Amino acid sequence: MASKPLTLYEKIWADHVVERRDDGTCLIYIDRHLVHEVTSPQAFAGLRAAGRPVRRPDLTLAVPDHNLPTTARVDAQGHALPIADPASAGQLSALRANVAEFHVPYIDALDARQGIVHVVGPEQGFTLPGTTLVCGDSHTSAHGALGALAFGIGTSEVEHVLATQTLLLAPSKTMEVRVDGALGFGVSPKDVVLAIIGKIGAAGGTGHVIEFTGEVIRAMSLEGRLTVSNMSIEGGARSGLIAPDETTFAYLKGRPMAPQGADWDKAVAYWKTLPTDAGATYDAVVRLSASDIAPSLTWGTSPEDVVQITGAVPDPDSFADPSKREAARRSLDYMGLAAGTAMQDIGIEHVFIGSCTNSRIEDLRAAAAVVEGRHIADRIRQALVVPGSGLVKRQAEAEGLDRIFLEAGFEWREPGCSMCLAMNPDKVPSGERCASTSNRNFVGRQGPGARTHLVSPAMAAAAAVTGRLTDVRDLMTGGGHWG
Amino acid sequence: MEPVRQVEGRAYPWGAKNIDTDIIIPAHWLKTTTREGMGKGAFETVRAQPGNIFDDTRYAGAPVLIAGENFGCGSSREHAAWALGDLGIRAVIAPSFSDIFSGNAFKNGIVTVVLPQEAVDRLVEVAKTDEITVDLETMTVTTPFQDRFAFELDPFRRQCLLEGLDEIGMTLARDTAISKYESAVVDARPWIAVGGGNEGTVLEGAGRT
Ligand code: SF4
Numbered sequence: 001m002a003s004k005p006l007t008l009y010e011k012i013w014a015d016h017v018v019e020r021r022d023d024g025t026c027l028i029y030i031d032r033h034l035v036h037e038v039t040s041p042q043a044f045a046g047l048r049a050a051g052r053p054v055r056r057p058d059l060t061l062a063v064p065d066h067n068l069p070t071t072a073r074v075d076a077q078g079h080a081l082p083i084a085d086p087a088s089a090g091q092l093s094a095l096r097a098n099v100a101e102f103h104v105p106y107i108d109a110l111d112a113r114q115g116i117v118h119v120v121g122p123e124q125g126f127t128l129p130g131t132t133l134v135c136g137d138s139h140t141s142a143h144g145a146l147g148a149l150a151f152g153i154g155t156s157e158v159e160h161v162l163a164t165q166t167l168l169l170a171p172s173k174t175m176e177v178r179v180d181g182a183l184g185f186g187v188s189p190k191d192v193v194l195a196i197i198g199k200i201g202a203a204g205g206t207g208h209v210i211e212f213t214g215e216v217i218r219a220m221s222l223e224g225r226l227t228v229s230n231m232s233i234e235g236g237a238r239s240g241l242i243a244p245d246e247t248t249f250a251y252l253k254g255r256p257m258a259p260q261g262a263d264w265d266k267a268v269a270y271w272k273t274l275p276t277d278a279g280a281t282y283d284a285v286v287r288l289s290a291s292d293i294a295p296s297l298t299w300g301t302s303p304e305d306v307v308q309i310t311g312a313v314p315d316p317d318s319f320a321d322p323s324k325r326e327a328a329r330r331s332l333d334y335m336g337l338a339a340g341t342a343m344q345d346i347g348i349e350h351v352f353i354g355s356c357t358n359s360r361i362e363d364l365r366a367a368a369a370v371v372e373g374r375h376i377a378d379r380i381r382q383a384l385v386v387p388g389s390g391l392v393k394r395q396a397e398a399e400g401l402d403r404i405f406l407e408a409g410f411e412w413r414e415p416g417c418s419m420c421l422a423m424n425p426d427k428v429p430s431g432e433r434c435a436s437t438s439n440r441n442f443v444g445r446q447g448p449g450a451r452t453h454l455v456s457p458a459m460a461a462a463a464a465v466t467g468r469l470t471d472v473r474d475l476m477t478g479g480g481h482w483g
Numbered sequence: 484m485e486p487v488r489q490v491e492g493r494a495y496p497w498g499a500k501n502i503d504t505d506i507i508i509p510a511h512w513l514k515t516t517t518r519e520g521m522g523k524g525a526f527e528t529v530r531a532q533p534g535n536i537f538d539d540t541r542y543a544g545a546p547v548l549i550a551g552e553n554f555g556c557g558s559s560r561e562h563a564a565w566a567l568g569d570l571g572i573r574a575v576i577a578p579s580f581s582d583i584f585s586g587n588a589f590k591n592g593i594v595t596v597v598l599p600q601e602a603v604d605r606l607v608e609v610a611k612t613d614e615i616t617v618d619l620e621t622m623t624v625t626t627p628f629q630d631r632f633a634f635e636l637d638p639f640r641r642q643c644l645l646e647g648l649d650e651i652g653m654t655l656a657r658d659t660a661i662s663k664y665e666s667a668v669v670d671a672r673p674w675i676a677v678g679g680g681n682e683g684t685v686l687e688g689a690g691r692t
Contacts, residue, residue, distance in 0.1 A: 087514035154561035154587035259674035
C-alpha cells in the first residue's frame, strides 16, 4: 500500500514523536540543543533548585555570543582582558560555572571556534538534516537551512529540554514559500528573504513551519540558505526548512561534529529520504518570482516594511488598513523620514556588517568586493565588520578581506552579536541611522532611538562608501566577484 | 506554578499591533541571571513618552493587557513574560500572538486570550472605564455590560493553568517512554550521538591563534 505523501516537516516530526497525547500534542525528542549566556542562567538555576541533572549533555553545546564585547579579548601577552560591564561579565561567568557544574560541552570566548550560536552550529557540523534543534533564541530558525526542524524556545523550555531532552508540542501548519526563476544581477539571498517577508507580512507565517522551495533556493549556497531560513521568524514562522540536497551534504562533510565513516553513509542515505514527497500538500502556498526581486531594504520599524532600493518611502495614507496607516505614521516619525523620499536620498551615519543573518564568509566576501579600492564616506561615524565566528574571521584574514575593510576605514572586530541588539557596547546612538545586515529593525533594537535599515552585505558596503542608502548595482562592475 | 482560574480587574486598553518583545523588555534588561525585577524595564521605550498608557494612574496595576495582532513577535526572550508578570499582568487579550510568546506566557501562568479584532476593539472601549473578567473555567471574557466573548484554549495548557502543574515534573514521569525512544534511535539513526568533536569541546579550549 502506498503511504500518504508527506512534507519534509511531517517526516521529521514523525521520527521524533516519543508519545502522542489524545489532544494531538506530542512529546517530541530534541536531538540538538544550543545554549548561550542570556537565556540559560534561569534555566540552570531551575534545575539546581529541583536537584535535576542535564539529561543529555552530549547533545548540548554552549557558547557565549550576545553579551561579549567585540573589541580585543586578550592583551599583547595573550592574557584575557576583563569585561567592563559587570552585568555582562556576570552572565558570562554564570554560563561558565553552569556548564562546568552540569557537564555541558562549551566553547569559550577565547576559543577560535567561538561565535554566534547560529553560525557555530552549522560550522561545527552540530546542526544536521532531519534533526530537531532548539536554542533559547528566535533565530534558531536559521538551522532549518540544513533541513533541521529548528526553532527558538523560551527559558522555561530551555530548562525543560535540559531536564528531559523533549518538548511538548502541538503540530504546526505548513506553508510552502516557492521562489522560482533566477536571481538578477546584484540580487542576494537577503533580498530574497526581505521580499518574502514584505509579501507575507511580519505575522504571515504565525502558526506555520515554512518550507522554502523552488529554483532560487536550490541554486543557493548553504550560506545563502542560512540567511533565508534565519529570517523566517521575521515572517512570524518559528521554523523555515529547506530540503537537504547535495549542497547540504558537501557543506557538512568533514565538519568536526558531523557523522563520519559508515555513520556518514547511513546518515546521507537517511537524509535523502527527507525531501517532501511528490503530491504532498501544504496548508498554505506562497509564490514569488525571482524576476520581481531586486536589492531591497526596510524603511520602517517592522521587518515587513520592505521596499526596493529604487523605490521611495511610502505614504502612510497609501495603506488600506487603518491600523497599518497609524503604524506607518509612527514608524516614519521614529525613523525621521518623510513620505515620498527616494530611498537613495537617505544619508546614513553607521554601517553594521554582521549578525547571524549575514556574518559568514560569503557575506564578508560580497561586502569586500564592493568595498575593495574604495573608502567609506566622510559622514560615516562608525562602520563595523563583525565576523560570525572566530573561524570565519580566520578564513577572511587568510583571504585578505580584513585588509580590504581596514584600508577602507571599517573596523574589524571579534565575533559576537555586536550591533544587532544593543546588549553589548556596540550600539547606534539615538537619532542616528544605520545600514545593517542584521534581521530586526524594531524600535530601539540597535540602541535607544537608533534608526535601522535592514540590507544585504553588499548593500551595506555600498551605503558605507557613498554615505547614503545606495543601489549596489551602480557600484558593481560586470566581472570578477559578481559572475 | 500558581493555579489560575480567573483574572479580573482593570485592563490596559492599548490595542497596539505588532508589539515585539524588544518593546516589552529592551535587550539591556536581559543581562540578569534571575527572573525577578523585570517590571522596572517593561515597556521602557513606550513609557518614555508622555501620556503613555502604562503610567496612566487609571490603569495602575491592571492585571489585563489588551493589544493588537501579533503581540510578542520578535525575540524569544522569556524575559518579556517575566516583565509582564512583574508588572502584575496575568492575562493578555489580542487577535493573535507570536507562537513563542504565547508558550512563554503560559509557562509563567499568564493567559493569552485570542479574540477576533471586533471583540478586541469592543474590550478596548470598555476597558477605558470598566473592569474585565477572563475566566478559564468557562473560557469567556465578560464585561459589566453583558458582553460575553468565548475563546479557545489548548486543553493541556488550560489544565496546567487551572491546576498549576509543573510541566517538567510531568514530563519526567514519562521517563520510560523517553528512554525507550532513545534506545530505538541508537539503532535507527546512530549518528545522532554527536561525533568525537563534541566530547572534546571543553572549558578553555584551544586559545585563539
Ligand atoms: S546576531 Fe542578533 S539575531 Fe542573531 S543571535 Fe545574536 S542577537 Fe540574535
